[in-house]
Amino acid sequence: MSLNGAEEARGFHGRTAEPADRAAEIHAAILLAVVEQRLPPGTKLPEDQLAAHFAVSRTLVRGALQALAGDGVVMLARNRGAAVASPSPQDARDLFDARRVVEAATAARAAERAGPDGWAMLDRLTAEGRAALAEGDRGRAIRLSGEFHVALARLAEQPVLEAFLAELVARSSLVIALYGHRGRSDCGDHDHLGLVAALRDRDAGRAVRLMTEHLREIESDLDLGRARRVPVSLAEALRR
Incomplete structure (x- = not known):
């Protein structure tokens, strides 16, 4: 699963593609809308509406939704169809526990392995954010x-952890959409700049400490006692 699906998720109409490619594009488009919080937790994802929007068969839509369910961002229920997943408070705690373990490892390794091109990539993502x-x-x-x-996990040259982290990050967007309340959960560029500085200094210990503190601060923004649910138009969310 990739978070870099914006270009893949465009241009459905008016071009020919293999069924597997079209299913992947639908997957990428829905995932992007979830990650950018245009499709909040609980949003219904009717196959017929998605098929009409993407001008494809319901079979292709069904395949994309099944893949998204495997990613943990969509829930499939018999006789009720598909909906964007709504993580529970315990799901949120477990997710951030997992991220702290994974990202401590990737931060330490990236401090050892990342070079100027990698640092520049992280600086660019911070500036764009x-x-x-x-x-x-x-x-x-x-x-x-x-x-x-x-990207930091990619610089650590740990592809298994990178793939796992991509899934955790996508699911984090659901948690933040549902429980975030002070705006801190979009990450701060100050924290990211500090992490890049630690990588440049080859200071693995500082990188681990900053990453752990950073994730705890994001988690502290969550109000797990109160979930926010905002209805949206499915067509409008995907059109954007």
């Missing part, structure tokens, strides 16, 4: 923040 916030596009800022974390 800051620009998104300045433009009032919090959804894009959250996506870019997630891409920063996955």
Whole structure:
């Protein structure tokens, strides 16, 4: 699963593609809308509406939804269809516990292995996230923040952990959409800049400490006693 699906998720109409490619594009488009919080937890995902929107068969839509269910971002229920997953408070705690373990490992390894090109990539993602916030596009800022974390894992040259973290980051967007309340959960560029500085200094211990503190601060923004649910138009959310 990839968070970098924006380009893949465009251009459904008016071009020919293999069924597997179209299913992957539908998967990418829905995942992007979830990560950017345009499709909040609990949003219904009717096969017929999705098939009409993407101009494909319900069979292709069903395959994409099954893949998203495997990613943990969609729930499939017999006789009730598909909906964007709604993580429980315990799911949220478990998710951040997992992220702390995984990202401590990737931060330490990235401090050893990352070079100038990697540092520049992380700087670019941080700057783009800051620009998104300045433009009032919090959804894009959250996506870019997630891409920063996955990119850092890529610099650690640990592909298994990178793939696992990509799934955890996507599911984190659901948790933040449902329980975030102070706006801190979109990640701060100050924290990201500090992490990049630790990588540049080859200071693995500092990178681990900063990453752990960073994730705890994001988690502290969650109000697990109160879930926010905002109804949206499925067509409008995907059109954007």
